[in-house]
Amino acid sequence: MTPDDPTSPTTERRPTTELIPTPHADATSAGPAPAQNQAAGHGMTLRDVHAFYGETHAVKGVNLDYAANQVTAMIGPSGCGKSTLVRCINRMHEEIPGARATGAVKLDDLDLYAPSVDVVAVRRAIGMVFQKPNPFPTMSIADNVAAGLRLAGVRGVNLKERVEQSLRGAGLWDEVKDRLGAAGISLSGGQQQRLCIARTIAVEPEVILMDEPCSALDPIATLRIEDLIHELKQRYTIVIVTHNMQQAARVADTTAFMLHGEMVEHGATEKIFSNPDDSRTEEYVTGKFG
Amino acid sequence: MTTLPPVSARRRTTDRAMRGVLLALTLAALVPLVLIVYYLVKEGIGAWSSDFFTTDPTGRFLGDPGGIKSAIFGTIYMVTLASVIAIPLGIGVALYLVEYGKNGRFANTVRYFVDVMTGVPSIVFGLFVYIVLVVAKVGGTFAAWKGAVALALLMLPVVTRASEVVLNLVPDSLREGALALGAPRWRVVLRIVLPTALPGLVTGSLLAVARAAGETAPLLFTAAFVLGTQFSPSERMNSLPLQIFNDVGQAQDRLVERAWGAALTLVLLILLLTLLARLVQRRSRLT
């Protein structure tokens, strides 16, 4: 799809080159920013991705597609490389000393590992929610949500509006609208995680990565966030790493199973949980692994 | 019905004996501290008067010996100057070690040297500055700013160590969260790490300041001794520790009393700084 055709009636999504500026992007290509509702999303493609921690080969040649506006779950036993792989998507893996990744990770047609691509811009287009909620302790609720925009040096945005929009999007607005100035860490665990989600969507990414977002939460908070994910996928492409297979079954459209750094099988969630092709997948989902 | 074995009498006695021994040791350690405070107050409070704080020492052995205004002013002046040098530098080194150097060979070497510096006797710093700046006649001989430099050298490793500890306490999850939002690393450090660590950094710096305020040896051959209050950094300047040093050896009782008064003032100054450090630390969310 051509990135610079504002008159095209089917194009409602922001072109990738506008998200992640590269030297090849046409200076006149950025048309007027389209309205909020982006009907078409952005998909991702992983080809032959390898990841290393020093000499340890943690991810071995993974090929995978993340369809736009779908939820994909990554499952597998501890140490199988699913978290590592996900961190290669937003290039957080390379922040670890001695860690490196090779292969192609593409957002639409743009290879995020190309030498001309700015790592910081990649992370603005691909947000991440972590296992343990990590609101910034020195900031209030509103400041936490706006933190992403401030840290990224984004100007010309009505912060108050964006904060409200994001808190609504995260399903937290009603609970905190009267105390936006309270400390971010004064919220409960589930609320803190939703605050982190609000913070992530405030910068308007295209893809949201979630690394076991509910492991530290009680069951009710977990279910609320799962409902939230169902809503969020209308606007974002979501990848969720989870240990909890029931969660993957409830939440994901597609499921990918990894073992020892390799992609064993991936496909429609219903198939993986009713009739998987690979016997290793069958053993894992039925819990027969030791 | 389940029964549990009763506490043996022998264990009870051992428990009590242990408590007794530790209590005794604690009291033994407290004795000199209490005595110091007692003597300070007893001997020094007599010297305190309004003149004490508002007049300079006259240098006269007979007649009015004067107060310690220049000494108080000099200590505050030189310690402030030293802090301005040492604190930003020390925090900067700590930031480098924690955020960028991490476990690299260079960073580990720096850490090692900083550790060594914390153990260097304060007189060596004074001697160093004496030879490099005073004897070499860099901008005159004795000068207040040279005293400040010697104090800064003393403070630097203390500030660095304390800051490094506090910065390490900032959870990595905060840095990760900020990086994942698409912030360049310098912004992460400036907007997230520093504000979170701030109370701890302030505490560490205040403690370093308190230490520097009480040092005599670095000032002996650098800022040297002078009677009057003067404001120029390139001239000699008085300071509380030096004033005490001079007065204590004199034959006149009034001068010795002035020394006690100055000592009491110095201890109070350090006490205030320490209390301030404590108050700031209570507001910290890390410790």
Added chain:
Amino acid sequence: MATGQGRAHFQDELRRLEEAALGGIDIVLEQLDRVLEALQHVDVELAQIVIHDDDRVDGRYLEVHQGVLSLLALQAPVAGDLRLVAALLHIIKHVERMGDQCVNIAKLIPLSGYEPPVRPEIMQRITRMGAAARSEVVQARRAFADRDVELAEDLARQDREINVLNREVFRLAIEAGDDPDTREWAMHMTMVARALERVGDNAVDIGEQCVFVVSGLFREFQNGGTRPTAVS
């Protein structure tokens, strides 16, 4: 990493549930044998026992049904385990149906009279149908227990024979003659034949479940073989 050891408690429960379902087939076999003998010798008392013992089949049905619900609620089975649990539910339903067919036959026995004017050609075919139905039930049980897909698919072929015999019995009954007693007896025999044919159908259905568990695909065994009609 050891495989196959996980969830030992759940695997035990699943195994026991399968044994209970297959045990249901065994009860039905007993019922079938008895009712066929009662039919041969016009043994009304034996027929009564069969009618009464249907309670055992119903009881087994309830037991397996409850077991399935319990496993679904407590153990959240997926993939192969889930297919097995679903198949067991289907199987026990077919078992219950087969039990009911045996009762239907048993109820027809006193009605056929104490000295039935037996038409040997009809009786012969009924006897053969009975043997074929019995053999199908035995084969269905073995196919499922061994997860033998070929054996399961072979049931369709056997069932064709029963269907042929059923049509023959029907044809012969129409030409039974003018004697009203004979005609009445022949009508009852067509009903017996129909019941036996239904037993065969249920056995074939159990074979379909076996294929489903193994392959994850549900194929109806049509009378001509195993033409796929529905795929899940």
